[in-house]
Amino acid sequence: MKENELLAGHIQELRRGTVVLACLATLKRPYYGYALLEYLDEAGFSVDGNTLYPLLRRLEKQGLLTSEWDTAEARPRKFYKVSPDGEALHEQLTREWHALDGAVRSLEQGETR
Amino acid sequence: MSDQRTGSTLTDRYVWSVTRHLGPDTGPDVARELRGTVLDAVEAKVEAGTDPDRAEKEALTELGDPDVLAAQYGEKPRYLVGPGLYPGYVRLLRALLAILVPLVLVLLFAEQFVSGPDGFGDIALQSVAAAIGVTVHVGFWVTLAYAFVERTRPADRQGEPLVAWDTGQLPEETPWRQVSLPSTVVHVLLMGVVIALLSWQFTGVSDPATQVQVLDPDLALPWTVLLVGLLAVEIVVAVLVWRVGHWTPALAVVSVLANASWATVAVWLLVQDQLITADLPERFGAVFDLPADWSVPTLPLAAAVIAVSAWEIGSCLNRTRQAALRA
Incomplete structure (x- = not known):
């Protein structure tokens, strides 16, 4: 029980920053909040709504996302899409991610050598 | 957004709770988006076979405390003084x-x-x-x-x-003493006060009408000298510890022996009914004009003496061990 909590805590810590990466990667196409949540969930990024929705607003405020209200349908929805700045950041973050992956791998190879 | 005055839904109340403290530029926009998001979540749950009322409750419960969510949307920190300051x-x-x-x-x-x-x-x-x-x-x-x-x-x-x-903010020197002057002074003063109180009580109070004779003034002189003397030993030890800068095994042995002897003597005198005057309730009642229908709680007092003494011995040994580890 205690070990599971410990594991869950560390996994959460490890995943915290990857939500931004996942959003930037997904929002090359426009999504509205709930649809993005479901999409990420299916893709294996289980995010809570109370984390994701404020995050989208923060990323928009930082100029990484743009948004547009679609009022054509019965329920108005706010669609988010990556801005050029967001795409640049996405590339950098992805590179960072691969660098980290490589670093972890080389650490583990060093251990087994 | 409903026009009716009554019967606001759970979702209405939730969205209002989240957005009431947000500014006029973000509040309405967040409200509109959040309402749509909740409705989406409820719809998905209903399609999956959940009862509509329960689906709404579940969707809102998953979003959690509206004030916490509002803080996520807002820019203001959720603490008085954050980790940086x-x-x-x-x-x-x-x-x-x-x-x-x-x-x-x-x-x-x-x-x-x-x-x-x-x-x-x-x-x-x-x-x-x-x-x-x-x-x-x-x-x-x-x-x-x-x-x-x-x-x-x-x-x-x-x-x-x-x-x-x-690095300029570091202290000028690392203190070589492990005991501080204020704590030594407080300790010595406290012991001095106890010695003064004991001496005053053992010599007999001057005016029994306004001062309560708690301790027995007829206690044999060797006992009173022992009780006061052991406290004086502890004062000397406290001063020596300050001069050396830390507890040493020798000082610890003296302190533990003095402490244990004091507690042993005090407890033995207490249970022999020699330490406290037999007519304390009457004397107490005479000074404070209170009924004297109680007796001296000998055993709790003895337990208190033992507890204080044990605590002091424990802390002394602990400090000695720490000093040895640092050396």
């Missing part, structure tokens, strides 16, 4: 209290000296009240100032200290 905040509090509390006490005593002293009890009461008053004021105003700074400085500076740390 906290160390400086504590340092300032400590420094101010270390200066102001003694200063106020000195002023208080000076004022007493000038205007003619009140009784000892009055002075003690005023000192405690002044010390508490200063502490509360300093705590309140410093916290208020830091909370204000935390809320008004630019968002990208949040989480950083006010002044960047550098």
Whole structure:
């Protein structure tokens, strides 16, 4: 029980920053909040709504996302899409991610050598 | 958004709770989006076969406390003093209290000296009240100032200290003493007060009408000398520990022996009914005009003596061990 909590805590810590990466990667196409949540969930990024929705607003405020209200349908929805700045950041973050992956791998190879 | 005056749904109430404190530029927009998001989530749950009322409750419960969510949307920190400012905040509090509390006490005593002293009890009461008053004021105003700074400085500076740390902020010297002068002084003063009280009681109070004779003045002289002498030994040990700078095994042995002997003698005299005057309830009642229908709680007193002594011995051994580890 205690070990599971410990594991869950560390996994959460490890995943915290990857939500931004996942959003930037997904929002090359426009999504509205709930649809993005479901999409990420299916893709294996289980995010809570109370984390994701404020995050989208923060990323928009930082100029990484743009948004547009679609009022054509019965329920108005706010669609988010990556801005050029967001795409640049996405590339950098992805590179960072691969660098980290490589670093972890080389650490583990060093251990087994 | 409904026009009806009554019957607002759970979702209405939730969205209102989240957005009521958000600014006019973001509040309505967040409300509109959040409402759509909740409806989406409810719809998905209903399609999966959940009862509509339960689906709404579940969807809102998953989003959690509206105030927490509002804080996520808002820019204002959710704490009074954040981790960036906290160390400086504590340092300032400590420094101010270390200066102001003694200063106020000195002023208080000076004022007493000038205007003619009140009784000892009055002075003690005023000192405690002044010390508490200063502490509360300093705590309140410093916290208020830091909370204000935390809320008004630019968002990208949040989480950083006010002044960047550098090695110049380190203390001038590492203190070679492991015991501080104030704690030694307090300890010695406290022991001195206890010795004074014991001597006063063992020689017999001068005026039984206003002073309570608690301890038995007829206790044999060797016992009284032993009880006072062992406390004097502890004063000497405290001063030596300060001079050496830390506890040593030899000093610890002396201190533990003195402590244990004092507790043994005191407890033995207590249970023999020799330490406390037999007519304490009557004497107490005579001074304070209270009924004398109680007896001296010998066993709880003995237990208290043993507990205090055990605690002192424990802390002495602990400090000795720490000193040995540091050496």
